[in-house]
Every structure is written in structure tokens, then in C-alpha cells.
Amino acid sequence: MNRHPVTVIPGDGIGPECVNATVDVINATGVGIEWIERHAGERVFKQGIASGVPQETIDSISQTRVVLKGPLGTPVGFGEKSANVTLRKLFETFANIRPVRELPGVVTPYTGQGIDLVVVRENVEDLYAGIEHMQTPGVAQCLKLISGKGSEKIVRLAFEFARSEGRGSVACATKSNIMKLTEGELKRTFERIAPEYPDIRSWHVIIDNCAHQLVKKPSQFDVIVTTNMNGDIISDLTSALVGGLGFAPSANLGNGIAIFEAVHGSAPKYAGKDVINPTAVLLSGVMMLKHLGEFAAAADIEHAVLVTLTEGRLTGDVVGYEKGVRTSDYAKAVIANLGRRAEGWTVRAGKPIRMPEVSRSPVFRTARSKDVVGADIFVESGLDPAALGTSLEAIAAATPLKLKMISNRGTKVYPDGNPNIDCVDHHRCRFISRSGAPILFDDALALARAVNGTHEVCHIERLLKIDGADGFTKAQGED
Ligand code: NAP
Numbered sequence: 001m002n003r004h005p006v007t008v009i010p011g012d013g014i015g016p017e018c019v020n021a022t023v024d025v026i027n028a029t030g031v032g033i034e035w036i037e038r039h040a041g042e043r044v045f046k047q048g049i050a051s052g053v054p055q056e057t058i059d060s061i062s063q064t065r066v067v068l069k070g071p072l073g074t075p076v077g078f079g080e081k082s083a084n085v086t087l088r089k090l091f092e093t094f095a096n097i098r099p100v101r102e103l104p105g106v107v108t109p110y111t112g113q114g115i116d117l118v119v120v121r122e123n124v125e126d127l128y129a130g131i132e133h134m135q136t137p138g139v140a141q142c143l144k145l146i147s148g149k150g151s152e153k154i155v156r157l158a159f160e161f162a163r164s165e166g167r168g169s170v171a172c173a174t175k176s177n178i179m180k181l182t183e184g185e186l187k188r189t190f191e192r193i194a195p196e197y198p199d200i201r202s203w204h205v206i207i208d209n210c211a212h213q214l215v216k217k218p219s220q221f222d223v224i225v226t227t228n229m230n231g232d233i234i235s236d237l238t239s240a241l242v243g244g245l246g247f248a249p250s251a252n253l254g255n256g257i258a259i260f261e262a263v264h265g266s267a268p269k270y271a272g273k274d275v276i277n278p279t280a281v282l283l284s285g286v287m288m289l290k291h292l293g294e295f296a297a298a299a300d301i302e303h304a305v306l307v308t309l310t311e312g313r314l315t316g317d318v319v320g321y322e323k324g325v326r327t328s329d330y331a332k333a334v335i336a337n338l339g340r341r342a343e344g345w346t347v348r349a350g351k352p353i354r355m356p357e358v359s360r361s362p363v364f365r366t367a368r369s370k371d372v373v374g375a376d377i378f379v380e381s382g383l384d385p386a387a388l389g390t391s392l393e394a395i396a397a398a399t400p401l402k403l404k405m406i407s408n409r410g411t412k413v414y415p416d417g418n419p420n421i422d423c424v425d426h427h428r429c430r431f432i433s434r435s436g437a438p439i440l441f442d443d444a445l446a447l448a449r450a451v452n453g454t455h456e457v458c459h460i461e462r463l464l465k466i467d468g469a470d471g472f473t474k475a476q477g478e479d
Helices: 015-028 042-046 055-064 083-090 150-166 180-194 207-216 229-239 279-291 295-310 327-336 385-397 441-453
Strands: 004-009 035-039 066-069 095-101 116-122 132-136 140-141 169-174 200-205 223-226 250-252 258-262 370-380 400-409 411-414 426-433 455-465
Touching: 004 015, 015 035, 015 066, 015 250, 015 279, 015 295, 042 140, 055 066, 055 426, 066 132, 066 279, 083 258, 083 455, 095 229, 095 279, 116 150, 116 229, 116 426, 132 370, 150 169, 150 180, 150 223, 169 180, 169 207, 169 229, 169 295, 200 207, 207 223, 207 229, 223 229, 250 279, 258 279, 279 295, 279 327, 295 327, 370 400, 370 441, 385 400, 385 411, 385 426, 385 441, 400 441, 426 441, 426 455
Parallel strands: 004 035, 004 066, 066 258, 116 223, 169 200, 169 223
Antiparallel strands: 095 116, 095 250, 132 140, 250 258, 370 426, 370 455, 400 411, 400 426
């Protein structure tokens, strides 16, 4: 028999209960899995390993390329890093796939609407790159990085996933109306790639309306592709539509690596009590079996879960902990129901996902022309905008740059300042080429040094024209 090697990480809190139940059910299908147990999370932090992921776990994952993982806790006082994030970054699992579906017996306000949708969340970029700096003692900044390469990978994966499951539409949810360059990158990439998938309906929805529509009429959605933070939030929302975190599985996919885990965490207050709902990890196991090409076993488990729920065997998160079935009894019931089919309920047939092939070169896009036409010099200052503006104009007077405007948290405050703005001590001072022709970045650096002689420069950004188009956005109120 073909045995698939899988690294299994029991995890923390309720993790071992959920993972043991899942391993027992998968083994009962007869699929040959060689489970290689490794650890990460709390117990590893407590051994003094700051990443929460020991080398032997990394080695095992590098070898097996497939992981079934329980939730990992991040204990306060043992380093700040999340072992989950470390694993996702270490293995560049760029896509997080989070399906939810209506389930029998799990009554929600949406029961009967047939919710069956998937959030495909970009998993490594965006604000979650975690690049944060204090700009002044009172102003913090987090860089939102969205790359063309990352956008192309996640968009292609969303369409490929839709095809693998025979799904009819992919919606792209962004905040591109406000963040035109970052969120807009995903939208533009989506619109460029969608015509390559004429069999799948594609549409764009602004993320806040997406949240609204998901609550109002969730059945209109099939696959939703979105950026990291948007996806983090709406996928918790979508799990609530079908009964909560106890029913929300996920797959983290990278090139050649796949980590399957529940959306939920380690819920420490229920650890060891044999009361929690293992379905989310169990359905993550179903996703893992599909990834391994074991579609029949995957369908068997999903059907057995449906039968078990139809029988009214519900855990405490659904019916209250005084009435709920025990975790271990639920797993036994699923095993007993393997081979049965729930009347009136179907499972999706699947085929392997074709992983997108996107160039691994760091230079994903080249420009025919790239000109520096100015610089935003960020200044920490308690001066009022008019005093700061007059001073900066004098400093720049004999240079190739001139002050165009100052903005405070994105709104123009000089010249013609808006008296309603409650300024903070972080000013974006926009200098542009005095002649209108491209300048040397060195000229901007020299100006920043001169500004720093009188004020406190905290940050500098080039203003680029890339292939003739502005590579920067305007402030509120800027001409
Ligand atoms: P959580 O562990 O997901 O638990 C939040 C609540 O969700 C629980 O108190 C419980 O609700 C419910 N819940 C979650 N899973 C359940 C299940 N299988 N069955 C029944 N109910 C379930 O979130 P948290 O309390 O914010 O986080 C706890 C720890 O987990 C933290 O250290 C966090 O960093 C970590 N975490 C890990 C992951 C991961 O490994 N991927 C993800 C998220 C969080 P009630 O209280 O209403 O009963």
C-alpha cells in the first residue's frame, strides 16, 4: 500500500484532543498514512526556543511536505512570536484556504440557505509582514506591503482552487477605492488574470460591502480571494455563518508544502475536558486527504461527519456543554458512520489543485522608465504647519526641489491649511522637482540632510514616475 508520510503536530490546549480524533478517523478509512509526530508551540517556547518551532520539526516538514497541525498557543512571557506565523513564513505558505458550508443539525440564522463558500486569503504579505516602526514617540507606523508577484500567486491559486472543486465564481474583495496602489494591485492583477478563466464568473467587491453582503446574503458567494488582513477578518465572519470556529477548517498552501489546521486556536479553558468540537480539525484532515489525492477517503469522512450531525450528535459549542456529546464519542460516531451517506446532503467531488507557476525571480516586473520626481520627507515636529512650511521653503530655496505641500496623517495642512485638522507631530513634507524634470535621488537625500539640520527627519520616500505614471498617491486636498 502507498503510505503518505505526514508530519503531525498535536499542538496546545485542545489541540491534542482534536488531532487524535482526526488521526483515528483517518486511520479508520484505511488510507495509508505514516504519521511522524513533531512538536511546536507552548512546550517548545518553554524549552527556550524563541521561534516555538524546533529544528527537528522543520526537518520533518521539509521531508514530508504535508502537515496536520493542532492549534498552537503563544504563551505570554515566552517570546512574542507566534509559532503559527513562523511556520507559515518559514515554508512560504502563501495561500490560506478557508471553506465553510452549511451542516445538518447546526442551526444558524442562515439554515436552509445552502452556504458553501471559501475564503482564499493571501497569507504572507500585507500588514502581516509585521514591519512596524515608531515614527515619533506618539506615532506608530506599519508597512503594508503588497507585491505583484504575491498578488498573481494568490489570484491564480483562487481560480485554480475554484476549478479543482467545480466552483462557478470568484469574487475579489479589496479596499482598492482607498488604497489604490496596495489593495489596488490585487484588484488589477485579478482583472488581468480573470479572462484566462472564462469558465468562472469573476467580480470585484469592496471589502466592507463584502462583509455586509456576507451577513445579508451569503449564498451569493462561492470563492472570495482577498488580502491577508481582510481575509483574516472575513474568514472568522464566514465561520460564524455556519456555526462557529468549531466547524472551520483551513489549508495553508505553498509551493510543494501544505499545512492543514483549524481556524480556531488552542481554547485553553477546554483543554483536556473531552468536550470540544473536533470537526474543524477533522475537516482540515479531509482537505489534507484531497491534497494527497485520496478523494474517496476524503468524501467518506465528510459524509460520515454529515451523518453524525444528522443523528443529532452535537458537541457543547452547539447545544451547550451540559448536553453536548464528548469529543471522543463524536469521533467514535464518525468512525462508525464511515461508508454511510446523509440523505439530502452532498459533498463536493474534487480533483487536485494545479498550483500556479509564477516566476521565482525577485524582479517580477520591470519598467521601461523609472524617474525620481520628488521626495516625501517625513518630519517629527511640534510646530504648526504654517511655521514648519515657511521654514522648509527657506531650507529648500537653493535646491532642485521645492515644497509642494505638507500633510498630516494624509490630509493637506499647508499651504491653505485646514483648521479642523487636529495635527500630530508627524508631518509628510512633499518636495517636488523645481523644474518639473526628473531629479537625482541624491538631491533629495541632500535636502533631507539639510532639513535634518533644523528639524528632525524620521523617514524619506522617493516620489517615482514608473512608465510615466505616478508611483505615489495624493494627500486629501492636494491638487
Ligand atoms: P480560540 O482558541 O480559537 O478560542 C476562542 C473561543 O472559540 C473559545 O473560547 C470557544 O468559545 C471557541 N472555540 C474555539 N475552538 C473551539 C472548538 N474546537 N470547539 C468548541 N469551541 C471552540 O481563540 P483564543 O482564545 O483567542 O486563542 C487561544 C490561543 O490560541 C492563543 O494563544 C492564540 O494565540 C492561539 N491561536 C492559535 C491559532 C492557530 O494555531 N492557528 C489560531 C488562533 C489562536 P467559547 O468560549 O464561546 O466557548
